[in-house]
Amino acid sequence: MTKLTEIRILPPLAIARLGDAAEPVNNYDLEVSANHPLGFRAIIEAPTLVIDEETGAIAARECRPVTFKDPDGRIRPVAPFLELWGRTGPGDDDWRHLTMHDLQGATIRWRATVGNIKVFRRTGDVHDKVEATTGWFSAHARMPLEGRADNFLAGKHIPLGDVRYIRPTEQFPQIRVRYTPAHGYVYGSSTFVKKADGTYASDALGYLQADANLRDVVYDSSKGRWLGFNEPIPPNTPFLPTLTIPPQIFAGQAGPNNGDWISSGYLDDECDGMIEVELDIGGTTLRSFARLGAGPPAFAPDSYPIRTVYDELEQALLGPTVDPAQYTDDELQADAEEILRRAFETVRLMNTTIMNGNAYDGKLDIGSTMVRQDCNDAARAWETIMAPTIVDNLAVQSLHQNIVAVLRSGAPPWFTSTLRKFDEIGDLTDLGRRKMPGMMRNADGRYLCLTRRQYEKIRLAATRFVSRAATKETP
């Protein structure tokens, strides 16, 4: 039996992605091409763990072709593995992925608990919380997560995926679990479609319309208020401070009063929660947990967002200022380049002409843009963000590509002060709106800012340049 001081489930936050293909997406790596550094990241096959459905053991670990949909057009889910790591000594490097050999003589059990409380968030009724748990388990079968709420119909649940403790074998002895998310179905409260006033919709012949959107009817409208729930916003009602921001973001329809939004009683099978482990070993019980969530697919899998959950967590962990000792010069420069690359990858998929607030076919206010939001939220004058002539998608791409290219030369970032600082979000002047990142929304509803830590990395990369020696490889 291995002496362990601590255990940890890694990754600490795993993201699953919905899809109802039988096989999850095969593993891949994303690589920036050395010959085409301004191109798309290449998707390169990486070792996939193929699980034997019956035994729950790894049948093979091999590279397989990467497709995001199966031949029937179903999306292949992302079903992440979570590994059990243990600390075998006091050193920082004494962490390793535990195997069944480490666990000999020990007992292990897992428990996953997830929730989808989107309805509760709107209604405030705790009986609307959809929750699921596997209970503690040690077997290798798929443990379903069946989402139930008090306000559900008897016998109904929403499948929220399953968790499987992968059976370790001699060939693959490591300890891991796998979370497979649900399928991305829509569930509801009524077999037949209802109108905003609560009456049934009927067709020209007077037949009721079955709601084809629903996988199943699970919600009991005699107990709960979700179907027909109104989330009103001004002007005809006073502002309600508890609403989500933005409000009215559930399936529904306009109600009789201006500002009403009447819920169609839909639910989905996203969720988030945790997986816990308990290990009785050597007379003690070690515990750990990790978090997981199931969200939509990443539809541009070769492109990364500019500001990510990881950036939030890194800042929360290490703070907004960067300890220079944490990075070499090259790493800082590479991090600055990565941020710019992500900006470029995002902008590539945006219609920057429309997002700039340009007229379309001579008409203004086309498409939902930050220009519209500034008008709606703050009665700011309607103006394009940048000059309307310079915002074509390819031109904007080109500019970003040039920046990435120059960063590759080792030239320090020179654009630190183009970056919007977090406390400058109130600046809706031309200058303020033209800061970077451009045209995109921040978590507070105004223009996007990098995390302070991201900003600091770029700024530090600029200052580190000064004392840097010429690269020693002489031509």
Next chain:
Amino acid sequence: MRSRFARHLQSVLRPTTRDKARLSAERPPISPELTGHQYAIFLLRVAAGIEHALMAQYLYAAYSLGGPNVAPQHAATVVRWQEVILGIAKEEMGHLITVQNVLRLISGPISFDREDYPFDAAFYPFDFMLEKLTPGSLAKYVYAEKPPDWTGPLADEITKLATEANHNAPLNAVSELYQLMIDTIADRTLVPDRAFRADTEDAQASWNEWGRGYAHGARGNAQGGSPAGSPDLIIRTLASRDEAVAALRAIAEQGEATRLVDGEHSHFERFLTIYKEWKVIGHAGTFAPARPVATNPVVEDSLAESAPASRGACTVITHPVTFYWAHLFNVRYRLLLSALTHIFESWDAYTANAQPTARSELITLVFGEMYKVRGLGSVLVDLPVHDGVPVEREAAGPPFEMPYTLSIPLRESDRWRWHLDMLAASRGILGHLGKLDTNASRQGFLAAIRDGDAELMRRIELIIAGLEKTGSAGSASSGGKV
């Protein structure tokens, strides 16, 4: 003397007229060959050349800053100085562009030309010299930007040092030229009202398209080196004499003011501050904020073995790899200037069009090339000048050599072909560098440039094909869409 310009400036340059009292009392005589309107255009073109020259020299000085010679305790200071000087250079770009706008306003042809080698323009503030930042070169910059009434011991010290640094050739303050220019343009008897064409405003460079957010220190002051509120690019479109005069005054003040204007310090003040800070650290001694970059680096057309190590006041780059980087820099600088010229010489492109057109490509090209120039400059200051001489002893620098011509063809599609030629020449140079330069990080840069250029060339081919198919490949002034 370079006769074309200097002959019209004799009156300004002759020692007797350099007496300040006389200069303010009488207007220098204008050649009988020139109307007042022509004279104004002439002065503006001289000013444009000076702004361009200063900008290149300031950029070179800024790029020279840094390197392992900078002790860690001075790193923050040097970064600040670099940012300040870059900010000043950017403001010079704003001056250059606004001067073009004034030229356009009074129907003068635009000019991105400037003096190059061999340098022979006695009306420039000092002899054109690309060199690392030194107390002497700083003194020259201070002198060039100084206000007309600056006196005192520090002024004397700067004058002495600047004169020495200029090989005892005469110095001029830019303020004098600007004053003459402003007086001329403000003078109704010289430049009549009808010379000011308000309908040219659409064909001028606007802040919206060119300012890139460099206003009131909103950009370019991340390290806080520049005073708050700077850099502040002055780019204005002009529709009247008053606006033109106000813009030129603002430019002059940005250069030379001794007091805060709109809360901002002038170039003169900012350069002087660096000079004073340097004095505190110590002029002699071990403080070495700049790399040992060459003075006036140039490249010949080939690496002939018998090439001299220096040509006049220039340093000829002979290292076989640096040779190509320097040529690449020159070609991209040329592309930048030719794209700038293309934009300014496309009249109809500006008219009331509130949507992207192929002009977007041009403006983006200009800024993309500005970024590349920065990257290439940063590579060059880290490369050796000669084989066998380590870069710690002598480093190269961006040559900023002017192209053989700034003229561009008449037809729109031919203008795009013009740019394509430069990209094709780049491709050749990139090919050489791909084989010769084994440094991994520079290889990465080269690959990125190649990648970007391939995209750009493809798009330009599409533009050319589009122009020629619709038959609108005609002259720029015929209304053909850019």
Next chain:
Amino acid sequence: MTRPTPKNRTAKQLLHRADGNPPSSLPDSAISNCYPGLEFDFRNIWRRIFVGIELHEADCYVTQVNDDTLTRLLHCRLLKVDGHDMTTVLRGPRVAGGPTVDLATPTNPDAAWFMEWSNSLSRVHDKAGTKVTCVFTAEPSNIERRPDWPHTQVAELEIRSLFEQGTPVIARDLVAPGDLTQSLCSPWQNDYRECACYYWASSRPDFVDVEAGPDGLSAGFNWMDRQLDANAPLAKREYLPDPRPRTPTDPVWITYDELFQHWQKLLRFIVGGKSQD
């Protein structure tokens, strides 16, 4: 490609890529400019950051009080934490080209605006586990207030640590199951139809199958266009913006109902900028 991570082991573990997991399982594939978000509404981790109260994830409103000594704070607005402003003032031109003014509106007479928690509270990052002085409005308020709002009350509140001690996992007492997704769209497919691309174009694409046209300008499709086709001739590539009003049927745009029923078939993966079949 792995992005550089700091030398800190705990931070590296945040990006631990378990064997067999693709990059899209990692938190750096999940957007965090949540409004409300895609994979998570990550703003929810801040709701319980102060012991004893619960805040709105997206503004300074005190939604709940769990400590009897703090009931006076219920429904009030947080103004300052440890001397740092939690809101700012919106300023800009009311008229195009006009002077910069406070952008007050009838529903926002203070022109006050909340600054998202993540960056705002990073200013007290080193105070986790300790108490800090928090300034609130003296009275409950339905609207956000400026930092200099004069009628205030003060409370010393302890800041929770975001992570379980010494680990990279978000603390148990901060987030319960379901919390991170609670304020997302329901169903999430709704958001895809509505989400303007000014959020997360690299996760939920907007402009796809983009090629250069004869004028060098971009031509491509809207991702929601049913007819998008990576091989379409250039002349057929037109980006048609979100039709308003949104109707149950549309000749071009995928409708809500189609999304609910057939999102997997209709939404295309975009690889190399091109839509896949």
